[in-house]
Amino acid sequence: MTNSPIPVLIVSNMTKQGSDSTIKPAFLGAIDLIEIPSGSISLSIKVIEQQLLQIVLIASRAKVNSYKPVKPLSHKKTLHKKAVERETTIVTMGTSTGGPGALQEVFTQLPADLDAPLVIVQHMPKGFTKSLAERLNKSCLLQVKEAEHGEELKNGTAYITPGGYHIQVMSDVRGHLYFNLDESAPLQGHRPALDRLLVSLAVLEKVQTISVVMTGMGADGRRGLQELKRKHPQTYSIVESEESCIVFGMPYAIIEAELADEVIPLSGIGSSIIKALRSKRGKKNG
Known part of the structure; x- marks a missing residue:
């Protein structure tokens, strides 16, 4: 994705426990995440067939830029923040x-x-x-x-x-x-x-x-x-x-x-x- 970026779709039936590993590709340049309902992939993928086809067609025309890594912050201050009111x-x-x-x-x-x-x-x-x-x-x-x-x-x-x-x-x-x-x-x-x-x-x-x-x-x-x-x-x-x-x-x-x-x-x-x-x-x- 750094040298030859292409549209990438993530199709997953991961549970909440696996959500972080599923989200990670979105920060590496993947353009969308499609969830398959839980169950046998061969059966449940039919449920999202039309949605998946539509997204694949759009992804084929998507403009994908080279991936630029963002380093996580080494430390972060937590500021005290007040609740906002109507006039804001x-x-x-x-x-x-x-x-x-x-x-x-x-x-x-x-x-x-x-x-x-x-x-x-x-x-x-x-x-x-x-x-x-x-x-x-x-x-x-x-x-x-x-x-x-x-x-x-x-x-x-x-x-x-x-x-x-x-x-x-x-x-x-x-x-x-x-x-x-x-x-x-x-x-x-x-x-x-x-x-x-x-x-x-x-x-x-x-x-x-x-x-x-x-x-x-x-x-x-x-x-x-x-x-x-x-x-x-x-x-x-x-x-x-x-x-x-x-x-x-x-x-x-x-x-x-x-x-x-x-x-x-x-x-x-x-x-x-x-x-x-x-x-x-x-x-x-x-």
Whole structure:
């Protein structure tokens, strides 16, 4: 993958105990993970036949860059972080095919004391996102963890939505923001779905959002962002450009709907998030 990169798909029926070894290839350049239902491979692979064929066709056209290893941090400070309240800014990130590598690159661009929580929807099967969060946590200054039901949001923390669950941001009677996780029906075949997260933020009156959409197939995020911008026109939308996308599906859907405020390569997304946060903080203080 360093010298002759090609699209690689991981097809696995690994259990949760083997999830870390299954996630590892995603950080070595593999572009997607497909889970086979447990049981005999010869029987259960028929269940995902159409999904697998579709992903293979998309993967054959995917743009794969040379693998660049990221060294894990030798030590990492744990900062004390307060729960955020209604009048705050939340950064959302949505990604699918090629997402783990894209998330890793963006996270390494962000400081530990980032003045916002990040809520990430990565299309991934149930049981693998905890290992994804743990690996990302070892490669950046941010605190990265799998989101938990009822957990309060904190600045400088990136929350990975658990596979198999939708995530919503809610406000309690004190004005603190917390997560609601549920297993309701998939949206456009996705659970978690970025649309569900963005629609939940549209309901919160005083919360501002910086929406980031990166590499992935499909159009998850378009409907949610339309609703979010309708309720909160000040929502800022950052989209990964085609030149760095492994699959230019989700970003293209946002651009086509004229919802993108900024279209930039992956290498500039971290600095763009920081700049957008400073701008929103300046307007609030002003």
